[in-house]
Amino acid sequence: MELSPTTQKFVLxxxxxxTRWGVNRTVAQIHxxxxxxxxxxNAEDIADTLNVARSNVSNSLKELQGWGLVRxxxxxxxxxxxxxxxxDIWDIFRVVMxxxxxxxxxPTLALLRECADGAKDDPALDTATHAKMAAMLEFMxxxxxxxxxxxxxxxxxxxxxxxxxxxxxxxxxxxxKDAKP
Numbered sequence: 332m333e334l335s336p337t338t339q340k341f342v343l344x345x346x347x348x349x350t351r352w353g354v355n356r357t358v359a360q361i362h363x364x365x366x367x368x369x370x371x372x373n374a375e376d377i378a379d380t381l382n383v384a385r386s387n388v389s390n391s392l393k394e395l396q397g398w399g400l401v402r403x404x405x406x407x408x409x410x411x412x413x414x415x416x417x418x419d420i421w422d423i424f425r426v427v428m429x430x431x432x433x434x435x436x437x438p439t440l441a442l443l444r445e446c447a448d449g450a451k452d453d454p455a456l457d458t459a460t461h462a463k464m465a466a467m468l469e470f471m472x473x474x475x476x477x478x479x480x481x482x483x484x485x486x487x488x489x490x491x492x493x494x495x496x497x498x499x500x501x502x503x504x505x506x507x508k509d510a511k512p
Contacts, residue, residue, distance in 0.1 A: 371413035
């Protein structure tokens, strides 16, 4: 499969961005390739197109399936598995956010709660550090509540909300004690 220069640029960049987000480059490139593809691809086509080892493609596809970003489909008269990526950008965003929350934020929140409980019985913990941990816990809990509120909104509502940008902040007004210079 020959990629157009623009598609190739997108796939390569998505791989680069994946590494910055803590995702394996090949995993991100395969996701980008499947997202851009107008038909399901089998692992051999993916390996040939990206010039990566078939075993790397297989492991990467399992990871993408684990994240829920890619699913298996089948083609008539072809026994091989073919793969397709979610095509709805809002769906991709939700899947990634849910997985990142589950893998990164939920364990952090659990640890912060554990530290808050342990702080009560830790005479060596100074007051300033305890206050910082409590503020972090309060922030994370507020962030998770907001996430839970927003994750169920339909894409059209989220889009309108995002387009409003600073208008919401202007409507709510500024609390001068919270404002940063």
